[in-house]
Structures are given as structure tokens and as C-alpha cells.
Amino acid sequence: MAALALSAAWALAADYTGPLFDAHLHYNEEAAQGPHPLGDVLARMQRNGVRGIIANSRPNDGTHALAGSAQTRAAGVTVVPFVRLYRNREDYGNWFRDESIYTMVQSELARGTGSGPFRGIGEFHLYDSANADGPVARKLMQLAEERQLAVLAHIDDKAVDLLMAHTASRGQRVRLIWAHTGIGGAPVARVDELMARYPLLVGELSYRPGLTCESGKLCPDWRRLLLKYPDRFVIGSDTWINQRWQYYDQLMAAYRTWLGDLPADVARKLAWANAAGLFGLQQP
Numbered sequence: 015m016a017a018l019a020l021s022a023a024w025a026l027a028a029d030y031t032g033p034l035f036d037a038h039l040h041y042n043e044e045a046a047q048g049p050h051p052l053g054d055v056l057a058r059m060q061r062n063g064v065r066g067i068i069a070n071s072r073p074n075d076g077t078h079a080l081a082g083s084a085q086t087r088a089a090g091v092t093v094v095p096f097v098r099l100y101r102n103r104e105d106y107g108n109w110f111r112d113e114s115i116y117t118m119v120q121s122e123l124a125r126g127t128g129s130g131p132f133r134g135i136g137e138f139h140l141y142d143s144a145n146a147d148g149p150v151a152r153k154l155m156q157l158a159e160e161r162q163l164a165v166l167a168h169i170d171d172k173a174v175d176l177l178m179a180h181t182a183s184r185g186q187r188v189r190l191i192w193a194h195t196g197i198g199g200a201p202v203a204r205v206d207e208l209m210a211r212y213p214l215l216v217g218e219l220s221y222r223p224g225l226t227c228e229s230g231k232l233c234p235d236w237r238r239l240l241l242k243y244p245d246r247f248v249i250g251s252d253t254w255i256n257q258r259w260q261y262y263d264q265l266m267a268a269y270r271t272w273l274g275d276l277p278a279d280v281a282r283k284l285a286w287a288n289a290a291g292l293f294g295l296q297q298p
């Protein structure tokens with residue numbers, strides 16, 4: 015019994031224990047108006063040491079609620095608000111050519127939030143990378159670079175190149191946060207190539223296939239890639255459905271497990287400092 019307790023304590027001691035920045039968080043209406051009111055989601059962040067979040071929601075009301083509430087500040091959570099492109103489910107497959115989305119984004123940017131201006135656009139999805147060339151996709155990438163807004167995009171590796179090509183700098187000066195770093199599992203060598211090509215490209219690691227192997231530790235090729243680009247990856251919950259809120263504790267615990275497998279300074283960068291640094295947040 016004593017031996018078991020000792021080994022459990024030893025395993026826990028190896029986990030990363032510092033602050034977390036959740037760089038891919040949704041607070042959608044079915045959560046906010048259903049089982050996860052503001053107090054509930056803030057409690058989940060608080061007990062997991064999540065001190066900063068990129069917040070976006072369908073529609074944007076959830077983000078305004080999080081960003082504008084005294085409860086959020088009391089919970090010690092800093093909100094970095096992003097404009098979501100979706101008013102409803104239909105918008106997922108149409109936003110890249112729908113001018114009314116562009117108008118909505120501009121009015122949200124003008125409005126801002128209770129914790130300051132919007133800092134980014136997204137998450138948006140491109141299920142067919144060819145739609146990266148849609149007229150609204152082009153305009154939004156240009157707007158992002160001009161206004162120094164970050165972009166959170168759920169896209170494949172081909173669409174990274176296509177979107178980057180729409181900016182004046184050809185992707186050299188725009189902060190693109192690549193949701194899941196390719197949910198389809200772009201090969202590590204291809205991710206490496208894109209990281210080298212675009213200096214401000216950041217990989218977000220939720221749902222990333224092939225990231226973790228035995229006992230929830232990093233797979234060797236991913237460990238090498240994270241160590242090669244220690245300033246370029248962030249973590250996120252991707253609470254796109256209520257089930258992800260239900261398992262928020264387990265998601266964050268899983269990150270702490272593999273973060274603990276990295277040198278302490280690298281773990282802290284991935285867990286907190288890389289995302290915080292994108293938006294000038296101070297260390298909690």
C-alpha cells in the first residue's frame with residue numbers, strides 16, 4: 015500500500031504544475047444556456063490552473079459574457095477574445111463567400127468586449143482547402159494582417175499556404191494559430207516545413223493525431239518537433255461540444271502529463287508563455 019502511494023506520488027510529481035493558457039476555447043450557446051453557465055466553466059478553468067484563454071463562441075454572445083464579467087476577473091482568468099465567424103451551424107460551410115460575415119466581423123471589431131478589443135478572428139473551418147481562395151477568406155486574411163489580429167484556423171496543410179498567400183507579406187507577418195496543427199494528421203516533416211516557412215505560424219495541439227504515445231507521453235517525432243520549435247506551439251481544450259466541458263479536467267490533466275515529459279522551460283512555454291506572449295499577457 016505504502017509502495018503504491020509512493021509510486022503514485024512520484025508519477026504526479028513529474029507532471030507540469032504551472033499555469034495553463036487554453037488557446038482554443040469555445041463557449042457556445044448550448045453550453046452557456048444549458049449545463050454550463052458562466053460559474054461552471056470558470057470553476058473548471060480555475061481548478062485546472064487555467065489562467066488565460068482564447069475565447070470564441072457561436073454566436074459571439076458567449077465570448078462577450080466571458081470577457082465582460084466580473085466573475086471572470088474574480089476567477090483569475092484573463093480573456094483574449096476572438097470574433098467567431100458563425101452565427102449558426104449553417105455559417106460553417108459558407109462563411110468564406112458570405113459578405114454578411116465580413117460585415118458582422120467588422121461590427122464586432124468596432125464594438126469590442128468588456129475586457130478590451132477583439133484580438134483575433136476564428137476559429138473558422140475549411141473542410142475543402144480550395145475554399146481558402148473564397149472572397150471573404152481572402153479579405154479576412156488581409157484584414158488580420160493589417161489590423162494585427164491573430165487568426166485561429168481549422169484547416170489542412172494545403173490551406174495554410176493558400177491563406178498565407180492572400181496577405182501582403184505572403185504570410186511573413188500574420189499570426190496564424192493552426193487549430194490541431196492539422197486534424198487530418200499532416201506528417202511531422204510537413205509541419206516542420208510550414209513552421210520554417212512562416213515565422214509567426216503557431217501550432218495548437220488539441221486532437222492532433224500522433225502526438226502522444228504510451229502512457230500519454232509524447233511520441234518521439236513530436237517530442238523532437240516541439241523541442242525544435244519551443245516557441246511555436248500552444249495547447250487548447252477545443253470545447254466545441256458540451257462533452258468537452260464535461261471532460262475539461264481530464265483534458266487539462268492529459269496536457270500536464272506530457273508537458274511534464276519536457277524540460278521545465280519548454281513545458282512552461284507550451285503551457286503558458288507562448289500563447290501569453292502572442293497577446294502581451296503577464297505571467298500570473
Ligand SMILES: [Zn+2]
Nearest residue numbers: 038137252254
Ligand atoms: Zn474548435
